[in-house]
Amino acid sequence: MTETNGFGPTVKAFRAKVGFTAQAVRAQDSAQTETLNLELAEKTGSGYDWENKITVQVSRVELPRFCAVVLGLIRQTEGKYHGDSKNKSWHLMWPPGGDSGLALKLSDAGLYRNINFNADEVFWLGSLAVDQLGKNTGAATQSDTLNILRLSFRAMA
Numbered sequence: 306m307t308e309t310n311g312f313g314p315t316v317k318a319f320r321a322k323v324g325f326t327a328q329a330v331r332a333q334d335s336a337q338t339e340t341l342n343l344e345l346a347e348k349t350g351s352g353y354d355w356e357n358k359i360t361v362q363v364s365r366v367e368l369p370r371f372c373a374v375v376l377g378l379i380r381q382t383e384g385k386y387h388g389d390s391k392n393k394s395w396h397l398m399w400p401p402g403g404d405s406g407l408a409l410k411l412s413d414a415g416l417y418r419n420i421n422f423n424a425d426e427v428f429w430l431g432s433l434a435v436d437q438l439g440k441n442t443g444a445a446t447q448s449d450t451l452n453i454l455r456l457s458f459r460a461m462a
Contacts, residue, residue: 324353
């Protein structure tokens with residue numbers, strides 16, 4: 306995880322066809338929720354096309370389920386109807402068999418990009434997401450936030 310120019314910490318992953326960034330942000334909602342922006346950009350030549358990336362923000366209501374999937378407490382979740390035109394979405398899941406890693410798909414007006422995360426990337430993404438969730442709950446420690454998550458999602462597993 307890294308901090309960048311006054312923005313929140315980030316987690317990054319790069320593949321042959323796509324680049325990914327998750328960044329800690331404060332939503333501009335009435336609650337000033339701490340959450341995540343998820344970004345996927347196509348690989349172009351020697352870099353990634355960040356100018357034409359897909360960005361979707363995980364909402365306050367979605368963040369606990371996002372964390373629960375990353376931590377393997379539930380298999381999948383999604384967020385729909387994001388953005389000004391309500392045409393952005395995200396889907397996070399552990400594919401059957403689990404050998405391809407945690408899968409994320411972002412959509413913007415019918416344009417899709419996806420990435421699968423390895424165990425190291427899942428660790429850092431989980432840490433970032435749980436940190437953001439903890440800031441919203443007022444939990445004293447990350448362990449407190451994890452315990453609340455486990456208890457909340459125990460029956461859904």
